[in-house]
Amino acid sequence: MNEQAVGIDVSKKKLDVCVADGDKIKTKAIKNTSAGHVELDQWLLKRELSANTPIVLEATGPYSEAVAIALSDAGWAVSVVNPARITGFAQSELSRNKTDKADAKLLAKFAQRADLDIWQPPSIAVRELRARVDRLQALMDMRQQELNRIEALDQGTPSSVKSMVEEHVAWLDKQIARIQSDIDDHIDGHPELRQDAELMRSIPGVGPRASAQFLAYIGDVRRFKSAKALAAFIGVTPKQKQSGTSINGRTTISRAGHTAARKSLYMPGMVAKRHNPVIIAMAKRLEQRGLAPKAIVGASMRKLVHLIYGVIKSGQPFRAEIPMAGLEIQEGI
Incomplete structure (x- = not known):
């Protein structure tokens, strides 16, 4: 457990910051601007925190990434966490209050207890x-x-x-x-961008615009431990509602992740469902199982993420016969 930790609840106009030192709490609200990010850095320094004190933010797109970049560039140990993890932690804590200040405190408590990965800012x-x-x-x-x-x-x-x-x-x-x-x-x-873009474009369904968007929003996918972790970050993992025999809701994608990256995959997912042999085969299997059309599009988006991760991680262009071998295991949303 980390004795000291920082939680930052991010909104468009302000940052609610909570510094936890054991059971002691110190909070502050700061403008979410470039000047505010400098003020935040100075305020944290005055709290006499070590450079490796965990600072946790939720992944909320451009509003959280700007402050995450500023803090990371200043030398702080920043972790940008999928909101689903925070939701689960809040439920385990029986958290009832839902205010910006309370959310910052919850994030600080999470940072004290969780096993965190240090966030790598985009180049x-x-x-x-x-x-x-x-x-x-x-x-x-x-x-x-x-x-x-x-x-x-x-x-x-x-x-x-x-x-x-x-x-x-x-x-x-x-x-x-x-x-x-x-x-x-x-x-x-930029050779590193060009190589990754060319590998992505070898996948039927991923064109120049989609590859540029994906690289812009995700950066280097190699920083993720697995394709599953990348899919969870984007928010295209399965979300099922099932309990006993009375509740059996439709399976959907979680949508708890990077909104812009997820939106950029929608049209490629639609195109891949018609032109990518791997995804065509998967879609037919899912149709036979009675999955809803929207759910199949979500599955196509998720499969594209796995294919993108695979070609970039391996450094080899798309070959249909390779991912087809793992289709039985990986099909679904």
Whole structure:
């Protein structure tokens, strides 16, 4: 058990921090900004904590990763934990309160007791890739909004506004093409990214955009001990509701993990279900077992994660005959 530990509950605008020293508790609320991250580092130093004091945050996407990077760069021992582990710990503690301050205290208690892995921050190359991928997604969202406006304008009285929106769409098309090219050049300019991207693209269903998104959100998959651990981090592991003979709910994916990475796998999962021989075979087996279509898509996403982990870990491109051998064991969501 760690005598000293830190828990940080992360939200968009603030960080609720709890330092536990034995049974003693010290809390503070700090803005979740770059300046706030510097303030947090200084505040922790004043608590006279050792550099290896565990600091635990839940994996909540960009809001938690920014502060995790700042603390890791400052030399602290940061662990970014799947929310499902914290939920399970809260249930074991019979935790009733649900406030930011109470959550920070719960995270600190978890950090005192749990066996933790030190989080490895993404490389500078991955951080830059993520910024470009996020910008591409923002531009594509804007383009879709403008296309929706054009459709709405077509239903009403003719207006000059339509031509203005069309001009904006044309500008967005140029910006999207430009940043897509920038993303390709960035990956090609970094050998470690280029190699992993090429291995991923050897898998039917994973194209240039999907591979860029996956690398941007996950980074180096080799840091995970297994494909199962990677799938749990993303949130595509099975979630079953079954108890005795009275409860037998549908199996779904857990969704307790990295939301952006999970979303980036949805369309590749759909495509792979039609074009990847390994996933086609798995989907047919699941259909015969009566699994719902959505559950089969979830299974396809999970299988893709296993395939991605396999090709990158082995350094060998996708070959259908290799994963087919393990299909009997690994099929399912």
